[in-house]
Amino acid sequence: MNFSNYLPWPLRGEHTIYFYLLLIVLCSQVLYSVGTGSLFFFKSTGEKRSNAFFGLLLIAWGLTLLHYCLVLAGIYEKFPSLYFIPIYHTLWFPILLFYHIKLSLYPAYHFRPSDAKHFMLPLGQLAFFLVMIFQSADFKADLGRRFFNPFYGAMEQLIFLASFFMYLFFAYRYVVHKRKHIRNPLDARKVFYANKLIQFCFVLFVIHTLFVVTDFVCYELLAINMRASRVYAALGLLSFSAVLFWLGVYGFQVLLWGRKVLN
DSSP, rough: OGGGGGGGOOOOOOOHHHHHHHHHHHHHHHHHEEEEEEEESSSOHHHSHHHHHHHHHHHHHHHHHHHHHHHHHHHHHHOOTTTTTTTOOOGGGGHHHHHHHHHHOOTOOOOOGGGHHHHHHHHHHHHHHHHHHTTTTTHHHHHHHTOOSSSSHHHHHHHHHHHHHHHHHHHHHHHHHTTTOOSHHHHHHHHHHHHHHHHHHHHHHHHHHHHHHHHEEEEEHHHHOOGSSSHHHHHHHHHHHHHHHHHHHHHHHHHHHOOOSOO
C-alpha cells in the first residue's frame, strides 16, 4: 500500500530545514489551539453554550491540523493502521463557528428540533472515520480518497468550502440584525467582536479556497500536479493554518476580555 498518493507534500527524498520549521510551526499551532480551546470550557463569563462551541471549534480545527502534521511527518506511511483516525473534522468548522456567534449575540435562544439538520453532515463525517479506523489497511487505501466519498475526498472539500462560506453568511446576518437592535455597550461590544471574527475568517478562508481550487483545477483539467511543488504545498497548509491562527488570536482576546477565565 502506498499512501504517497494521498499526501499534500512530496515526502520522498531528504528534507531541508524549511520542512522542519514548517512542521514545528504547525505542531505549535495545534498545541496552542487545543490549549486555548480547552480554556473556553472553564470560562466563567459569557454564554456557556457559545463558549463551548468556540472551544470545540478550536479543538476540532487543531486536531484536523494535527492530521496534516502526521502526514508531513510520514507517520501514516510508517503506521498505516493509524490512517483514518478520527481527528479530521472539517465539516464541523462552519457549524461550530455559526452557533458560537449566534448564541453569543442571542443568549436567550433555545435549541429546536429543526437545529438537528445542521449537525447531520458533521456527525456523518465523524461516523465515517469511526467506522473506517477499524477497516483493513488495503480497504482504506482503495477507498480513502475517491471522489464519491462524501466525507474524505474531493466531495468533502467541496462541501467544506461551500458550507463554510454559507454559514459565515448566515452568521453575518445575525450580526447585522443585532446591530440594528443594540441596547447597551455590552451588545455593541459583542457585535464588534463577532463582526471582526467573521471579516478576518472570510478573507483568510478566501485565500485558502484559492489554493484548494487551483490545485483541483490544475490537476483535473490541466494534468498539472501543484502539490509536487514544496513551496505551493507549504503555502496551502499555511493558508489552512492561518484561519486557525486568527481563531486562536480572537479566542485569546475573548479570554482576556472576560473578567474571570477560570473559576
